[in-house]
Amino acid sequence: MSVAPRSSNYMSRPSSSGLVDVIDLILDKGLVIDIYLRVSLVGIELLTIDARIVVASVDTYLRFAEAVNRLDITQDRSEGLPQLVNDMQEGGARHKTRGALEGVKEKVTGLVGGDDEDDGEEEQEERPRRRSRPTRKGSER
Amino acid sequence: MSDALPPDRACYVYGIVPVGTPAPEGAAGVGDPPAPVALVSYHEVAALVSEIDTSRPLGTPQDLIGHARVLDAVAAGRTPVLPFRFGAVVRDEAAVTDELLAPQEQRFLAALEGLDGLAQFTVRGTYREDRVLREILDQRPDIAQLREEVGTLSEDASRYQRIRLGELVAEELRTRARAAADELVTRLGPLATATARADSSADQPVNASFLVAEDRWEEFEDAADGLGGDWEGRIDLRLLGPLAPYDFASELVDAQGRRSWD
Numbered sequence: 001m002s003v004a005p006r007s008s009n010y011m012s013r014p015s016s017s018g019l020v021d022v023i024d025l026i027l028d029k030g031l032v033i034d035i036y037l038r039v040s041l042v043g044i045e046l047l048t049i050d051a052r053i054v055v056a057s058v059d060t061y062l063r064f065a066e067a068v069n070r071l072d073i074t075q076d077r078s079e080g081l082p083q084l085v086n087d088m089q090e091g092g093a094r095h096k097t098r099g100a101l102e103g104v105k106e107k108v109t110g111l112v113g114g115d116d117e118d119d120g121e122e123e124q125e126e127r128p129r130r131r132s133r134p135t136r137k138g139s140e141r
Numbered sequence: 142m143s144d145a146l147p148p149d150r151a152c153y154v155y156g157i158v159p160v161g162t163p164a165p166e167g168a169a170g171v172g173d174p175p176a177p178v179a180l181v182s183y184h185e186v187a188a189l190v191s192e193i194d195t196s197r198p199l200g201t202p203q204d205l206i207g208h209a210r211v212l213d214a215v216a217a218g219r220t221p222v223l224p225f226r227f228g229a230v231v232r233d234e235a236a237v238t239d240e241l242l243a244p245q246e247q248r249f250l251a252a253l254e255g256l257d258g259l260a261q262f263t264v265r266g267t268y269r270e271d272r273v274l275r276e277i278l279d280q281r282p283d284i285a286q287l288r289e290e291v292g293t294l295s296e297d298a299s300r301y302q303r304i305r306l307g308e309l310v311a312e313e314l315r316t317r318a319r320a321a322a323d324e325l326v327t328r329l330g331p332l333a334t335a336t337a338r339a340d341s342s343a344d345q346p347v348n349a350s351f352l353v354a355e356d357r358w359e360e361f362e363d364a365a366d367g368l369g370g371d372w373e374g375r376i377d378l379r380l381l382g383p384l385a386p387y388d389f390a391s392e393l394v395d396a397q398g399r400r401s402w403d
Contacts, residue, residue, distance in 0.1 A: 011365060014379065014381065017384070022206050022208075029388055029390075031223055041230070044193075061303075071274055
């Protein structure tokens, strides 16, 4: 890369995007090749899943309730991040991210080298619909 | 890369660049191992491609990062690029030329001209949660009181109060997130040629992308850093870029290069 990030005092400036940021940028943004091309499109199974499902579910509410309950109000200086966002570390750069993405990351990470159990599962579909929702692999959610 | 690929090989397409753009050096792309990135040209435009093995599903973390790495390397080299969404696979180079580039050449060219000298910067922020929750308890007596009540009950007995408590907190976080996102766009928007704002969520209050002209990159970074300073301890900011214009490319191509912001 020919542009070295400049030093920043008050924000993180990763020199390359980590997985969580990449998922957000490339899965549902950018040009969709399907609209230009018909005949020679190769329908290849995609392991990627839609990472943008952030549902304000009961679970989410309970999570916030737990976080707010854990606060020790008398202890003013404890500003450490709660564990629920604290464990996203990757490639040396630090990413604090939405809880909902953590599962995604685990899932995607889990696919490395471990993708033999359901080969063929999607094969009946000649050309997966990739436009809005990439093929979700073996998911029952 | 030869023209006729064997059945288990195909052509992965990253994006479109002006003809004559050098292949990005040292940027490993999609595939395991990633094949070298090459250019397939047609008159004034070219596609960034690499050969992949079609017997292996796509989408490992390395694949995803490889896709972005190739495109961002081009953008960082100050070359306009139209990124494809992850997963664009075409039978062979001939198909890239005949079916993709030849019919769309003028459209792609117009969009690339519209991007000249511009790259995307994306700003994301997450709450320093303890600090913000503390502020909320200080400023919302109703929430503080509910929290007290929940504290006196067993976990089972307080289930519905806990859900309500969490709901109120999440709502308040969303309200604050919208305010933070407004401030971000107000402060950085004037330095950008175009702005794309993502929805604020309670967990990620700040998430917006900006198309910024080269001669303002430094100014933009300084302004983002200044905002990070003002939010220090409350919101942790992360600045990504220069990136390929993921958030702006489709609109540009659809508009035949006529930029909505002109």
